[in-house]
Amino acid sequence: MxxxxxxxxxxxxxxxxxxxxxxxxxxxxxxxxxxxxxxxxxxxxxxxxxxxxxxxxxxxxxxxxxxxxxxxxxxxxxxxxxxxxxxxxxxxxxxxxxxxxxxxxxxxxxxxxxxxxxxxxxxxxxxxxxxxxxxxxxxxxxxxxxxxxxxxxxxxxxxxxxxxQPSIDWPIRQKPLVFYGTSILQGGCASRPGMAHTNILSRWLNREAINLGFSGNGQLDLEIADVIANVDASMYILDFVPNATVEQMKERADKFYTIIRSRHPDTPILFVEDPIFTHSRFDQRMAKEVKDKNETINAFFQTLKKRGEKNIYFLSSKNMVGHDGEAMVDGIHFTDLGFMRYSELLYPVIKKYMK
Amino acid sequence: MxxxxxxxxxxxxxxxxxxxxxxxxxxxxxxxxxxxxxxxxxxxxxxxxxxxxxxxxxxxxxxxxxxxxxxxxxxxxxxxxxxxxxxxxxxxxxxxxxxxxxxxxxxxxxxxxxxxxxxxxxxxxxxxxxxxxxxxxxxxxxxxxxxxxxxxxxxxxxxxxxxxQPSIDWPIRQKPLVFYGTSILQGGCASRPGMAHTNILSRWLNREAINLGFSGNGQLDLEIADVIANVDASMYILDFVPNATVEQMKERADKFYTIIRSRHPDTPILFVEDPIFTHSRFDQRMAKEVKDKNETINAFFQTLKKRGEKNIYFLSSKNMVGHDGEAMVDGIHFTDLGFMRYSELLYPVIKKYMK
Known part of the structure; x- marks a missing residue:
């Protein structure tokens, strides 16, 4: 009882x-x-x-x-x-x-x-x-x-x-991917945190990703290059063009690059073009801004190539978010549809070149 | 001067x-x-x-x-x-x-x-x-x-x-598409109104679409069947399963269908299964609810077929939003990624059967 x-x-x-x-x-x-x-x-x-x-x-x-x-x-x-x-x-x-x-x-x-x-x-x-x-x-x-x-x-x-504690070291934490950029890179406007493309790619590539996206402020501040260079990365993805002005790129892109490159002579560095913002089909001022910025980043990349820089890569934005014009919420920031398409474009490039 | x-x-x-x-x-x-x-x-x-x-x-x-x-x-x-x-x-x-x-x-x-x-x-x-x-x-x-x-x-x-005034009658307004359903059908959670799948399909099919989605309330209320039947549609898409309980479907689905069919003997009617909610991979109660509901709507559709109903169609949710589990914001409601995938599934079906 x-x-x-x-x-x-x-x-x-x-x-x-x-x-x-x-x-x-x-x-x-x-x-x-x-x-x-x-x-x-x-x-x-x-x-x-x-x-x-x-x-x-x-x-x-x-x-x-x-x-x-x-x-x-x-x-x-x-x-x-x-x-x-x-x-x-x-x-x-x-x-x-x-x-x-x-x-x-x-x-x-x-x-x-x-x-x-x-x-x-x-x-x-x-x-x-x-x-x-x-x-x-x-x-x-x-x-x-x-x-x-x-x-x-x-x-x-x-x-x-x-x-x-986790039973397995996944995503792998040695040699993370380091992403530097703008509001889009910070995850604007994913519906939930996992849909920022840096997080999607971390899952797909089974590698830790570091998000250094700063909304409106991916302006090539040189102290951020130093933060980036402090990470022993598998690849650096530099995706600042939507925020950096033509003048800022001309003045600082080479300095920013050199801070990273001087400490990591062999690590791949990927430069990314400005997205073709969907409203630039209509907004002539925006179309010109995108064109001018992309000419500047292309010219900068050619300069690096001509002076013999190695392990540098360039991603055109031509196929970044598809061609139906539907991938952005406000003409600029990516929806989950945009982030998925951008991840599908970045994935093979990073997979191929990352250390 | x-x-x-x-x-x-x-x-x-x-x-x-x-x-x-x-x-x-x-x-x-x-x-x-x-x-x-x-x-x-x-x-x-x-x-x-x-x-x-x-x-x-x-x-x-x-x-x-x-x-x-x-x-x-x-x-x-x-x-x-x-x-x-x-x-x-x-x-x-x-x-x-x-x-x-x-x-x-x-x-x-x-x-x-x-x-x-x-x-x-x-x-x-x-x-x-x-x-x-x-x-x-x-x-x-x-x-x-x-x-x-x-x-x-x-x-x-x-x-x-x-x-x-518009110079052209596009999307075509004769014989619109009529969609009936739930919060998802009402557009939850598209990033902007144009990304609700009823609006996407209206653009792709060049046909006016009528959205009768009622968040949490797509429960086969018979007066709504009457509203639907008042429209001379090219197709009726009935997408209520996420909201209707098994009991409601057993009690009202046939009455709801009959109100529409009695006034439109030849118009195609498409029934849609409950989506496989992404969190039902983990949430057993939710998995059972989806299974029970889909068995009910399948059984109902078979009953209609057996008694000789014509121009009725059934859409499985198997491929509704892809298989990566990424298309929903909260396990239930579609993001733009989900709405795009759902539209790609619905488009050929509606295009084939609409009058």
Missing amino acids: KTHIIVIVMLLFTLTVKGQLVYHDASAFPLLGKATQSTATRYERLPDSLRNISRKPLWELGQNSAGLAIRFSSNSTTIAAKWEVLLNRSMNHMTDTGVKGLDLYCLQDGKWVFVNSGRPSGKVNTATIIKDMKPEKREYMLYLPLYDGVTSLSIGVDSLSEIS | KTHIIVIVMLLFTLTVKGQLVYHDASAFPLLGKATQSTATRYERLPDSLRNISRKPLWELGQNSAGLAIRFSSNSTTIAAKWEVLLNRSMNHMTDTGVKGLDLYCLQDGKWVFVNSGRPSGKVNTATIIKDMKPEKREYMLYLPLYDGVTSLSIGVDSLSEIS
Whole structure:
């Protein structure tokens, strides 16, 4: 009789606890996508040493967590998250889920598969990302917000389940890919963080990717070249033309390139043309701007070739986002359709040349 | 001397006026995408007679302007818009531009080409959609918000330009396509109104499309079958499974079908399966729900076939949004990537069978 009562009490306890979630601070788990560990707080992209050196908007964009991701494994039937964002920003041409939400992927049969997004409700957020799963151990990657900062993050799992360090070093962290660029590169306007093309390519190439996209501020600031050069990369992808003016390119592109090249003589460096913005079919001023910028970057690349620079590559934007004109939300920023098409164009090029 | 002064004054006047926009109420131009003209205000989808008959949430969604579009032509170098929305709604997994913005397309070489979106700022909005165009006469289509209502709309053009009725009846308005369904069909979560699949297919098939998607409320309400049956359509696409429960389908699918079929004995009717929601790879409850619903709609379709119903078709969701799991923002609602893939699947089916 006494044993029966103990069994019943234990059963009731188990059933009660089963529906409960326990939150674990994400600081216990590996964080991918950082160019430097010398940041003021964990979920930032630029070293604290640049705080009073970089232009203010550039520095502040370094606090956005674009391209950062937490790796963990768990056998929980539910995965939830609590997170607080820095700015609680909203934009009218991008979802809040992309701007300040989370995005969970799971490794299945050697591929990273979308599980679900963590949809934000404000500055402080709690979201169940997925539930009703079989209690099997899985490898997870949780992408952080693209256009806001993260001041705290914890991951919720069933109270009776386990959450632990990743069992496998995927995406491979040696020799990451380093992407430098603009608002588009920062992930504007992906519907959720996993659909920024730097994150898509990281999954497809099984390699850590570092996102140094700075909305409106991919203007060849030379201290960023130094941040880039501090990473022992498999490839550097320089995709700054949408933000850099013709004058800035003429003045700084060679200096920017030389800072990286002088420290990495053999690492492939890929230059990318300005996208053919969809509204440039109609907007003559925009058409001229794209043409002028692309003539400038082409001429710069030819100069590098003529003086004998090796391991440099050039990507034309001719087929960047297809030819139906449908891949952008505002004529400039890519939708998930645009990011998928751009990834399909970049993938074979990076795969072929990366070290 | 006097003549010179007059010429100079006229020149100054012209230069001043050139930069100014004049707004024209959109009520002067054709409105596409309505199942009925008997609405309380112009930019609604359901007849006023249903105001006290339909369930409240269904009725209110009828006030969303999903699938409605204004046709006009103009030689203006700038196209702008002023519009006021009914609710000023926001959602965390869809852009404001899709929810309550505008989307402009232009006919070029027989194809509708994306010009740019009108991005909203609140309840009352003014936006320049495109500028710096050559002053050539063009045919335009302006899509209205997907998830909000429109209480007023005017189109801004250069004060010295012309805005006029469309020169060509494209998309063709005889025998429109009628789509009935859920939040996905209403356009959740397209980045801009033109990327809802009903609007994509209207452009590709050069045929007016009527969007009777009601978020969460595609539950086979029989008065909606009556609204549908009032349209002399080229094809009826019934895409309600994500919202209708197994019980609702068993109780009402045949009645809903019969209301339409009894008035249109030969018009093709296409039934569409529940999408394989991406998170159903992980969420067992969701996987079972999708399976049960699809068994129900399959069984219903077989019943129709067995009793000799003609001109009915069935679309499996197997290849609906690809197989990489990337086409949804929250496991359920389609991104532009999902809508593009779904349109590519639907296009040949509709093209083959539509009258």
